[in-house]
Amino acid sequence: MKRDKPMDATGGPSRPARRDKPQGWRAAGPAGPAPRPARAAEPPHKAATPSFRGSSADISVLYGFHAVREALRAGKRKMFDIYATEAAAQKLAPEIAAAGLTARLVAAEDLSRRLGPAAVHQGVMLEARPFEALDISDIAPESGVVLVLDQITDPHNVGAIARTAAAFRVDALVMTERHAPELTGVLAKAASGGLEHVPIIHVVNLARALRALKDQGYLRVGLDSEGESTLTDAPLSRPLALILGGEGKGLRRLTRENCDLVARLDMPGPIKSLNVSNACAVALALVALRLGA
Known part of the structure; x- marks a missing residue:
């Protein structure tokens, strides 16, 4: 015989009375809740994040x-x-x-x-701090040779040229303010310290700077693969300004017009031209052999 379920006052099935849980009560499993692992301490030798100076023209x-x-x-x-x-x-x-x-x-x-x-x-x-700006008149003629860069833009090339210039005791490196890399970072790394030993002169107008060098008695020799004579045979004398053209385009027209002569490097192999930094090294070596170190 089916027994009727007890009914509560609302007409629904009657449920056992709920016992109130004590304040703060929680059910405990066999081992209780897993303890939270302690936070690992920072190693005592670890340095704080360094505070570098921001990039600026003064740094x-x-x-x-x-x-x-x-x-x-x-x-x-x-x-x-x-x-x-x-x-x-x-x-x-x-x-x-x-x-x-x-x-x-x-x-x-x-x-x-x-x-x-x-x-x-x-x-x-x-x-x-960057070096102070210099002028053509600030060149101290010790070796009697300066290098003039006609819009050479690759920092690796300019850095390598600065390194070679320091090795040959070149008096100064003259380059344009525009279309020239900054004297920091990649260029300084490529120069391997050469920037500390060769004065760098930035000029607004390269043709005007070449005329100023002429007024100071410099023989201005442009280096170009299409030069009318070889650097080995060209008449050289001190003080000498050796002018190097930019990558791919060589000497610009106004630059060429302000050279006393344009010479080439005769290469015995099938390739007749060199990367500008390599050409610079070969040219300075020839100048040193012909005029003395």
């Missing part, structure tokens, strides 16, 4: 071991801060101390974030 950023080392040794710039990994700081410790600086230790990743992933910083970066 030159140099990176790479040789570029920074030569800047420290030469002491021609006002230097602000040097950031280095522990290994790089140890290698440069004598130069850093002599310059009156204290290395700010950073991780290599910090420098890569500041300079960009493509920068080969070798664990060191220097923030310094």
Whole structure:
């Protein structure tokens, strides 16, 4: 016989009375809730994120071991801060101390974030003041040779030329204000410290600068693969201004017109022209052989 279910006052099935749970009560499983793991402490040797100076016209950023080392040794710039990994700081410790600086230790990743992933910083970066602007009249004729760059725009080329110029004790490097790379970053790295030893002169009008060099007694020799004579046979004398044309376009018309002569490099192989930085090195070597170092 089917039994009727007990009914409550609303006409629904009657339910057992609910017992009130004590305040703060919670059900416990066999082991209770898992404890929250403690937060790991930061390792005591970890340095805080470095605070770099922002980019500006008043700050030159140099990176790479040789570029920074030569800047420290030469002491021609006002230097602000040097950031280095522990290994790089140890290698440069004598130069850093002599310059009156204290290395700010950073991780290599910090420098890569500041300079960009493509920068080969070798664990060191220097923030310094750019060199003061110079004029043609400021050239000190020690070796009696200057290089003039006619709108060479690749920073790797200009850096390599500056490095070669320092190796041959060139008195100055003359280049245009426009259509020329900044003297920092990639260029300074490619120069491997050459910027610290060769005065750089920026000019607004290259043709006018060449006329000024003529007034100071310079023989102006343009270098071009279509030159009328070879650099080996050309009549050379000091003081000498050797003029190099831009990548792909060579010497511009006004530049060529302000040369006393245009010479070429005779190459024995099937390729008759060289990259401008390589041509510069060959030309300076020939000049040194002909006129003496």
